[in-house]
Amino acid sequence: MSDYQKFLPEGIPDSHLPFWDSLREHQARVQRCDDCGTYRYIPKELCPRCHSDRATWTAVSGAGEVYTYTVVRRAPTPAYQADVPYVLAHVTMAEGFRMIARLTGTEPEAVRIGMPVVIGYEDVTPEWTLLAFRPASPAAQPAQTQPAQTQPAQTQPAQTRGEATGS
């Protein structure tokens, strides 16, 4: 039923599903070690700091800052190429771990290492929601804003990118 042509997650182990479920609920939750409190992103069996195997899925604040980024001009497939240039950002979250996602809602030229961003969500298919970041401060947005492709946490689901772009 979906005409979404980009890559969807494949081979996600059952142990990772709470994270993807949290995206669909527009409230990202990641593992936090029950013993030392360290957050980790892509789900893992052990805490790399204390080796505990006990963790709790914990909601994140959604605030972070750009650790590094790139502007993709040659995309992996035609469906992605339709979006170029697009920004991929590695973001250090307030909780101390990093995540990777698109950074939308800003011109590529305006992106800077260190700029504050917040998490958003894109419901790309009925089954899958992806992370996205957008600038935290309105001042960082360009005067001529693009159509909103992300919504802040704890709001109703965003219009999907697929619907918004007709791709």
Next chain:
Amino acid sequence: MGRLADVAVAGVWQTKQGDMSDRTQPSVWWESVRGACADAGLSLGDIDGMVGDGPLEPGLRERMPAPGIAEQLGHPLRFHARSVVGAGSTASGLNLAAYAVSHGLAEVVVIVNAVGGRGAGYTSASRDEAVAAMAKLSGPYEYVFGTTRVSDCAVMAMRHMHDYGTTAEQLAEIAVAQRHGATLHPLSVHGHRGDLTIDEVIGSRLVADPLHLLDCCSINQGGGAIVVTSAASAAALGRHAPVVLLGYGEGHSHIDPNSVEKLTEFPAARLAADTAFGMAGVRRDEIDVAGIGDHFTIGVLMGLEDAGFCGKGEGGAFVSGGGTAIGGRLPTNTSGGFLSFSHAGICGIFTLIEVVEQLRHEAGLRQVADARLGFVSGVGGVQQAFSAAVLGRA
């Protein structure tokens, strides 16, 4: 039983590099083996061990390749093992081959890389198909966003520039130096295009900021193989100056790019290099020629830093003024490397073969004067795993 250094690379072979879609992958594989044996003065009948992958075959034949090789050789093999350091796996296989020979498990071991035919995925002769297939190597937490292998490394370059003031011109120095080597190598994929200038590199189109097209490796097909035997046997064969493995190390640190503290500094590369140099009893400043996995220019720059040839953040200055060129302070990837020689399959074998040819003093117009000690870094994934080898002219 003896030491790694009692074992030598006795033969090497590289096939034509480029579009090999008119050949089958197994034919490229066997040409590589036959060529490396002939280069050593050995025959196919002498092979009694192998490291790494065999010809592409369905099912168990691919996962367990040695029996199928033995079947065609007409005699059993005594040893097979795999080293797993991504694209560096062939160069890192030298360690396993040296282990087998030095411990009496085999006498003649081959390591092969072959890409050809109309294979799908990242070995395809189609650039678009290869780019799409390689993009998915990162896994679903990255590829859903439209990452590519270029973008995976571009973020490292972006942060390196931010932290250390590294410039696009400095990265371009690496591409320029390597292209010159490729113009002097008859098998190189891009040498026929002639020398590059720094302006041409930074004037080529951006693929993923700050990396330009000419900061990126080739995508092509081709094959290569090496034959390893005892240093005494290699010397007795008398075809070439034996090249021995003096020291070896590995480092495996993370698979999730979010899990490494910095994307500009890779402790696993340092670990691999420290182990190899320690085993060899060789100092960095004694190395005459280097091969550093160079899928992108930034990989060479960070590889030189992380292997300890200069301090962290000093890579830009190190490569400036032709620092990695033939005749420079550390000639690196003198064949042209993945950027300009060949990037096909488990391409670390090409990095290794060039250093072997340099230490044999058989590199022709690319020859680094009186090269006696070489360093090879194999890179797996995007700076996720490393091998390091110190090689010497026996």
